[in-house]
Amino acid sequence: MCAVNADARILAIDQGTTSTRAMVFDAAGQVLVQAQHELPQIYPQDGWVEHNAEEIWRATVEVCATVIEQIGPETVTAMGITNQRETAVIWDRDTGAPIHNAIVWQDRRTASMCRSIRERGLEAEIAARTGLVVDPYFSATKISWLLDNVQGARAAAEAGRLAFGTIDSFLLWRLTGGKVHASDATNAARTQLFDIHAQVWNDSLLEIFQVPRALLPEVHDCAGEFGVCDPALFGRAIPITGIAGDQHAALVGQACLHPGMVKSTYGTGGFSMLNTGGKAVPSDNRLLTTVAYRLNGKTTYALEGSIFVAGAAIQWLRDGLGLIDQSPQSEDHARAVAGTEGVYMVPAFTGLGAPYWDADARGAIVGLSRDTGVSHIVRAALEAVCFQTLDLFQAKAADGVVLDTVRVDGGMAENDWLMQFLADILDLRVERPAMTETTALGVANLAALGAGVFSSLDDVSTRWRSDRDFEPAMAAEDREQLYAGWQKAVERVRG
Numbered sequence: 001m002c003a004v005n006a007d008a009r010i011l012a013i014d015q016g017t018t019s020t021r022a023m024v025f026d027a028a029g030q031v032l033v034q035a036q037h038e039l040p041q042i043y044p045q046d047g048w049v050e051h052n053a054e055e056i057w058r059a060t061v062e063v064c065a066t067v068i069e070q071i072g073p074e075t076v077t078a079m080g081i082t083n084q085r086e087t088a089v090i091w092d093r094d095t096g097a098p099i100h101n102a103i104v105w106q107d108r109r110t111a112s113m114c115r116s117i118r119e120r121g122l123e124a125e126i127a128a129r130t131g132l133v134v135d136p137y138f139s140a141t142k143i144s145w146l147l148d149n150v151q152g153a154r155a156a157a158e159a160g161r162l163a164f165g166t167i168d169s170f171l172l173w174r175l176t177g178g179k180v181h182a183s184d185a186t187n188a189a190r191t192q193l194f195d196i197h198a199q200v201w202n203d204s205l206l207e208i209f210q211v212p213r214a215l216l217p218e219v220h221d222c223a224g225e226f227g228v229c230d231p232a233l234f235g236r237a238i239p240i241t242g243i244a245g246d247q248h249a250a251l252v253g254q255a256c257l258h259p260g261m262v263k264s265t266y267g268t269g270g271f272s273m274l275n276t277g278g279k280a281v282p283s284d285n286r287l288l289t290t291v292a293y294r295l296n297g298k299t300t301y302a303l304e305g306s307i308f309v310a311g312a313a314i315q316w317l318r319d320g321l322g323l324i325d326q327s328p329q330s331e332d333h334a335r336a337v338a339g340t341e342g343v344y345m346v347p348a349f350t351g352l353g354a355p356y357w358d359a360d361a362r363g364a365i366v367g368l369s370r371d372t373g374v375s376h377i378v379r380a381a382l383e384a385v386c387f388q389t390l391d392l393f394q395a396k397a398a399d400g401v402v403l404d405t406v407r408v409d410g411g412m413a414e415n416d417w418l419m420q421f422l423a424d425i426l427d428l429r430v431e432r433p434a435m436t437e438t439t440a441l442g443v444a445n446l447a448a449l450g451a452g453v454f455s456s457l458d459d460v461s462t463r464w465r466s467d468r469d470f471e472p473a474m475a476a477e478d479r480e481q482l483y484a485g486w487q488k489a490v491e492r493v494r495g
Contacts, residue, residue: 008453009071011079011238012440013060015167016246017087017104017268018315020056022063024071025444027453029435029463035066042101047108047350047359050101053089056167057174065234073236079229080242080447082249082439083167085190088142090153090164090215096178098170099150099162103142106269106308106350110141111359117141122208129195129202131280131289133357137306139166140192140209147210157212164215166191168243175240177230182218185294186248194219196280196291199299222248222293223450241450246439247271248293251302253442254407254433255464257457262403265439266412268315269353270307270385272392274401275300285395286355295449295457303399305354305392309347309363311412313381316349323374327411333378334417342367344387344489345380353388355395356494364493367485382418386425387486393426405429409438416468424474425482434465 006027014021018041023034037059042050068076086105091098103109114134117123123134132138143164147154156162165173169183188194188201193211195202201216220226222244228237244252247265251273254263259277264270273292280289280301292302314330317323324330346352348361365377396403406428412418413436423430435441448454 008077008448008451009075010444010447010451010453011064011067011076012444012447013064013079013081013171014246014440014443015056015060015081015083015171017084017106020059020063021440022067023437023440023444024067024076025441027448029441029444031437033067033070035063037063045109049104049106049350051087051104053091053098053102053170056102057171060171061233068234073234073238076236076238077453078239078241078447078451080443081168081171081240082244082246082443083171083187085166085187085245085247086137086139087167088139088146088164089167089170090143090146090157090162091170091173093161093163096174099153100146102167103146105137107142108136108350108359110136110145113141113144114359117208126192126205126208129197129205130189130192131196131282132192133286133288135357136359137353138190138192140205140211143211143215144209157215160214162215163217165217166245168245169217172226172240172243175229175233176227180227182220182226184220184222184243185291185299186222186245187243188219189291190245196289196299196301199294221295221297223295223446225450239451242443242447244293244443244446247273247304248291249442249446250409250439251275251292251442252445252460253435253438253440254409255461256407257461261407263407263409263438264389266310266385266408266410268310268312270310270388272305272389272406274303274396276303277301281399283395283399285398286357287392287395287399288354293446303396303401305395307385307388307392308351308353309349310385310388311410312349313345313347313384316347317378317381323378330378330382331415331417333375334382336375337373337379340367340376340380340383341369341371342485343372343376343380344486345377345384346489346493347381347384348493352490352494354392356490358494361493364489366489366492382415383421385412385418386422387483389422390425390483403428405431407431407433409433409436419470423470423472425479427472427479429472430470432467432470434467436467
């Protein structure tokens with residue numbers, strides 16, 4: 001590793017769907033201190049999901065202040081921001097106040113709008129420019145909904161009085177005291193307004209989605225100078241030198257920096273991302289072509305599949321049904337039974353993501369009998385994460401991608417039973433890193449690069465370490481039988 005400053009301390013803000021965290025890393029990639037604040041979820045209607053952006057801001061200040069107080073503001077070299085992607089916030093440029101709750105990436109309220117766009121025959125043009133399917137998942141229709149449903153918003157936006165951002169951009173604005181309205185290429189690529197080939201906001205896309213250009217932030221590389229914190233916040237003007245959407249940050253944190261390397265992250269949702277290098281590879285099987293990261297003006301691309309519900313299913317079993325008291329108990333339940341006895345859970349709480357992109361699908365537990373117990377249902381929820389991953393990998397295979405290894409991360413990756421079942425159902429080696437907090441680590445790496453602590457991405461690759469590898473051990477016949485049952489269950493819930 002070629003560290004300019006071996007004593008560097010990098011603060012990573014990891015603003016996720018269910019919590020806001022701050023972690024301070026040293027130059028070797030070890031966590032020195034961390035703090036976390038849970039984020040309440042708001043469900044106004046079926047399929048609608050919102051966050052209070054002011055609560056996100058308060059939590060961000062709280063967790064950052066907590067870790068900075070422990071190590072001292074003078075020791076923090078730089079900070080980076082990684083965030084839940086696609087979640088849309090619009091705020092007043094004068095007051096900084098959001099005009100409405102943030103509309104979360106999981107939200108499906110714009111399904112009819114997306115259907116109308118597809119019926120107008122515009123999906124091919126949109127996919128060619130953005131690499132994305134037309135779906136409520138992405139930010140563009142969320143922005144349009146806000147402008148049309150908040151009184152006076154569209155006129156104010158066209159007059160330049162409002163600003164749009166994904167969560168990174170909103171936090172950057174607040175951290176810099178309203179001085180910087182910017183984002184990075186990874187978050188911009190998920191709005192469905194950004195041409196990933198030309199690396200610019202596209203006028204044709206803005207017209208399709210009826211989004212005024214005056215709303216939009218400047219788009220920068222993932223590592224570099226984004227601005228400095230208002231010193232009134234944490235006692236010092238800390239440079240902000242790295243930003244990336246959570247899955248892109250995890251790709252960097254997993255050191256999947258060469259074409260053909262793939263990582264899968266398991267948090268609230270599940271996200272598999274394959275590095276395709278400098279080529280934006282189109283998918284014939286409804287995967288997403290996206291920006292992996294952009295450094296020094298050079299774009300690296302990825303193929304991605306998105307699972308809307310992974311850890312959220314276990315959270316639902318805990319908080320919604322009360323079947324478990326704590327999420328880690330899910331592993332004990334999975335080990336307590338030899339199988340699910342034909343029970344499948346399809347956790348389509350807010351529709352199905354890739355490769356189905358079915359906004360109208362809804363969740364179900366199928367195959368129940370009088371012999372079904374709590375452990376069968378909990379195990380079925382865990383297995384569903386793996387079956388959904390196999391759906392993504394089958395799509396990758398159909399696109400001509402051949403894999404032998406996948407690197408995993410996120411909170412669910414700590415479940416040994418789950419990782420072994422994943423290896424079995426994928427028939428691939430699963431590598432779990434020593435540092436599973438790869439999202440925060442990834443943006444810390446980018447911030448270190450932007451601050452000059454690292455000289456290149458080679459400094460990232462040399463720091464990656466495996467904790468444990470899981471080798472497939474399931475018979476092919478068993479794998480095929482289990483997956484066939486899953487596919488039947490999915491067909492029963494399709495919208």
